[in-house]
Amino acid sequence: MTALATPPKNRRANPSPRKASKAGKADFIREKPSYVSTGILILGALYCLFPVIWVVAAASKDGTELFSTFTLAPSTHLWDNIVELTEYRDGLFWRWMLNTALYAGVGAIVSTWVSALSGYVLAKFDFPGKSGVFKVLLMGVLVPGVILAIPQYLMLAQAGLTNTYWSVLLPQIISPYGIYLARIYAAASVPGDVIEAARTEGAKEMYIFNRIAAPMMLPGLVTIFLFQFVAIWNNFMLPYIMLGDDHLFPITVGLNGLLNQGASAPALYTLVLAGALLSIVPLVIMFLLLQRYWRVDLAAGAVKA
Amino acid sequence: MAMTETRPGPAAGTTADTPRRAKNFTSRVLIPYSMLAPGIILFLVFMAAPIIYTLVLSFQKKKVSGLGLGKGSQSTAFAGLDNYVSALTDPEFLGSVLRVLTYGLILIPLMLGFALLFALLLDSRRTRAGSFSRTAIFLPYAVPAVISSLLWGFLYLPGVSPFHFLARQFGMELPSLLDPNLVTFAICNIALWGGVGFNMIVMYTSLKAVPSEIYEAAKLDGCSEIQTAIRIKIPIIAPSLVMTALFSMIATLQVFAEPTTLRPLANSLSTSWSPLMLVYRDAFTRNDVFSAAATSIVIALATFIISFLFLRIVQKRAFGQEN
Known part of the structure; x- marks a missing residue:
């Protein structure tokens, strides 16, 4: 741990053969996209976007549609609502x-x-x-x-x-x-x-x-x-x-x-x-x-x- | 400012020095203080004076003479610690404190945990769609608490919620988050939604500031990405974690907009759900500014004590090991 925390300059210049091969492997792995981490982030993004997407749909509904149609389904009354507002x-x-x-x-x-x-x-x-x-x-x-x-x-x-x-x-x-x-x-x-x-x-x-x-x-x-x-x-x-x-x-x-x-x-x-x-x-x-x-x-x- | 006049020059000189000292005084004292004047005056009027005023009010009470009718029959009197005693023994206040502590204990670990997770994932070179996710997760910070409470408030209504809709397709009925037992979670979710992105950006910024040589070195030592994250990245950004935790705790104790906005949609929320709502009700609905002042001093002191204790504990842990 202590060895890791201080950046070892020399080691980087002259890596031992064993470590060099490991590093090469790590490089290869790192370039590969990770579906798990990308997936988690996208889930987080969807959670954050969800109410915003919903309000776009909801603002296009009239009073009865708001509680009767599927919540994310948009309707055609957006302009009417804006005029009324x-x-x-x-x-x-x-x-x-x-x-x-x-x-x-x-x-x-x-x-x-x-x-x-x-x-x-x-x-x-x-x-x-x-x-x-x-x-x-x-x-x-x-x-x-x-x-x-x-x-x-x-x-x-x-x-x-x-x-x-x-x-x-x-x-x-x-x-x-x-x-x-x-x-x-x-x-x-x-x-x-x-x-x-x-x-x-x-x-x-x-x-x-x-x-x-x-x-x-x-x-x-x-x-x-x-x-x-x-x-x-x-x-x-x-x-x-x-x-x-x-x-x-x-x-x-x-x-x-x-x-x-x-x-x-x-x-x-x-x-x-x-x-x-x-x-x-x-x-x-x-x-x-x-x-x-x-x-x-x-x-x-x-x-x- | 007053300080300008009361502060004498470094040493009383001879008469020959006077012109030079006068010029020196102008450039060394008058100019900086006159440029600081807008800031200092605003600070004194809108921060220092209100704090003192609250303290004064908190030690006063209303004195009613005669029938309490007509002009001059009501005056203020010194109350000692009466307002504090009644605040601290008021079951409504204690209930609101308990609710807010529960709220904070659920919210802060979740919010900072997710913020840290997202920041680390953004920092990982194997993650794709990073800039889209970063923008999307940060976006709720642009939405004020009243609007986000309003949006989520509608989404919690069983007639609107897509989750209730889905559950009904499978013949189930989900409990409403606006039920008295669950409303704390409803408010937590609103605050989580609004806060996770900002905290993520703070942590991500400090991750970006770390020189990449450190990660290279870790990689050469055969550290996996998860190991690097846990053993190197998290300890390095620990100061950011401490600060985000501190700011989150201060904000939690002052929660007001979310429950106030949710009230029209959730009957289970009382006007004294959070300590700040209680202060508002006492001061403006019940016209009792004195006990409201005492309650707000108690909340402020609690904030200071919690911040101080937290910093002490964290500092001991973070720096105690090194020495």
Whole structure:
């Protein structure tokens, strides 16, 4: 075991004849595709795709077909359901979609910028109290959202901000994990002499960050953006607590409410399913396009793009 | 920030030094702190202050004077540990903790086990269709918990479920996963579906970071692929396993969206199924923010203690052998 753990350079150069033949055999075996491991992976893939495939079929059924025809058999009512969903309370559904794009999109952009700026300063500046600030921010990673939700609501209520866009946007801008990642990124991708050179030329610090450092950190910033986008898009509790007016709901809270009403009016179920399908389409497309940025090493804290 | 003013320069110099020190102070303290200001202010307002506020609330109670009607008849009073005592002795809270612990004990080993299995299979050179499987397994991470609970919730309904359909073809009737006894498994499956891909990507990324010379060496020593996986790959990515386990445990204790979304479809789910649902109900349905604050502090402390103990145990195991 110990011999295996340390890479033996010499042995690789001069393998004993016995080992050479074994290695040759192993090479041969390794090239052969394994049906078992490929099969297990494909089963896992099918499990993960199954609800998505199902919702495509289910969203094309009308109210009676949903509970009467075979569950994966598609029908012809997809467009009718989308039209009906669009007409539901004057396009409330599309309003929810736009709200979600606003909360997750704008929220994640601002959050990424704040994280990048903080991470850059923590990585590239030397100032008194630096490690203290970093440690305190880092503790925020472990703070469970639960102890924040109620007081955030009460504080924003006192400021008269509950039931506004701000109440969902503002609390989600600070991301200790984003700052942590940005610090690693800045340390790895922004050379100190580039900053020094810009300073000698008389560039202002914010100019250096916005025009020189941030573009160098860009691949990492995309990852931070994605993380924060998913975190906001996934955060159900905060908008659920903060918002009362359903014109401000993100799609998650909206569909949850629609499902609740469906318990007494099953006709809404087809709308819920069409809505679920439409809501995952943009995100799935975004995921597929940006897949290469999801290379996350939590333990090293590094993100390898 | 406040820190900028309270922090004096390294040493009080003579008057001749003052202009240089002023410039030094600007570049060494003012500039970094003003650039950190957005982050620090947001952190103080939306993280530090709420934590302190929760702590304060948790030691208070409502004081009702007179009939409790009209303005000013209700005020707050110091409650000591009353809220904590009632939280910790509340059978509803203890029940929710027990349910969530069961949920976590089922979910986390399954989720991390499958994530590790898939990551190792993806890393194996004998596996085909790797990029298709990787994308498909990661895809659920793009689906928010509310939507995935909604999809699975419908799939659990015996009238919709293809598994019930198949069983009926063979003349059997499967129990509904939304039954009170099985609903924990129903929620586990939703979380497993949503979480396995992300954890797989984390583990796969750290597997990719291992220099391939190590595997070459193992191969030369006659290590089979399975041996290589168990004896070399898993120990090397152990830090990733620790971190995914830690994050999974923290997330498990805070489960909220899945059971809340399933409730309209499953009558067996109470409004206090998980500790967080209980906190929500106390704070917003019953208007008792004080006991909700105490309960949330208990949950947060439990999270910290579990994280800390877990890291201690794991560190002893991982590093104790080497020394």
